[in-house]
Amino acid sequence: MKQRRSSSSRPRRHGKAQSSRANAGRRDAGRLRIIGGDYRRRQLPVLDHPGLRPTPDRVRETLFNWLSAATPGARVLDLYAGTGALGLEALSRGAREALFVEQSTPVARALEANIATLGATGRVITTAAEAFLGEALGNDTAPFDLVFLDPPFRQDLAETSCRRLAEGGWLATGAFIYLEVEATLEPAVPEGWVLHREVRAGDSTGRLYRLP
Template sequence: MTRRSPRPRRHGKPATPRRNGKDGGRLRIIGGDYRRRLLPVLDCPGLRPTPDRVRETLFNWLAAALPGAHVLDLFAGTGALGLEALSRGARDACFVERDSRVARQLADNLATLGVGERGQVATQEASTFLTGQPRPFHLVFLDPPFRQGLAAACCQKLEAGWLCDRAFIYLEVEAELAPEVPANWTLHREVRAGDSYGRLYARHSV
């Protein structure tokens, strides 16, 4: 998952783990089958992997939910969270990314890891994707661009058949925003991530 924010993000670690000249940086898988694998990240404005410490915290929370899970990574960017989920036992992951260059790099990285049909990339807007034929996911990563009013609408659209009864939804938004989520989502955990908050919600049947 990757944020495209209108201003720089500040974390305890650099936004990209290592620079690779004009081609950008590197994404490091931190756990599971592909642990320590380094994958290229395009030099694209606002594109950066979710920091290692946030991913480690999040996937500790999700450890029991990952084996066999169907995963949706909206606003995927580098696909850091979806790739981490595949590495840690998810059955499959769908990555939604509107930028065609970024989507191609993500597809190349999936091929490099050899995940086969377990990883699929949809090159389109997240809101457009969510108007298609729904299929239920056990886990959704939702990391929309800051200050564009996208979070609440996407959360509501997910309730139109995109979520399993006991799904988890990880939502990352700017720190000053109080996210509007469906009434049947319960806050399970939260973590500060620089100038944003990451919140993990557990869904319950209506």
């Protein structure tokens, strides 16, 4: 669900009906509304870019109800960030800082502008999420408490991304990982990840995992 993005966007199903719905979705996606926390009701522009739209309010509200106790003070990683809707929502609700990873340069610049508008503590890295996770965790980077992982559909990125998160030392003890994939996919996740909550929305399923 999340912000359907840039060059790293999920492929859409083809066909006249789906195309019409996608076009309608883009017309409605000109603004991102923060729905809770310090920036509640702030509205931010969304770049007019194919496939880019914020995660719907209903999904964000459900997710952050689940994460209400975990978000304050958290270090957040928003992979395949797009509009950064989830990372920005986390910052609004008390996350200490957020790192956004977005492959498209125009989309990343638009996200940087929105972070600056809010005065939030966030940083954007313009690179592919797969390349980012393939690097070693730097000495100046602490593990993350909360990760939003929304890879493009039907590109076999979910399991690889999860494995690299686990093996690369990116996750703090007790971290939460929100993974969103197409509804038909049940990805294998690393050993020790415990399914905490699950939500179905449209053609996608969101699963919230937690480390022991």
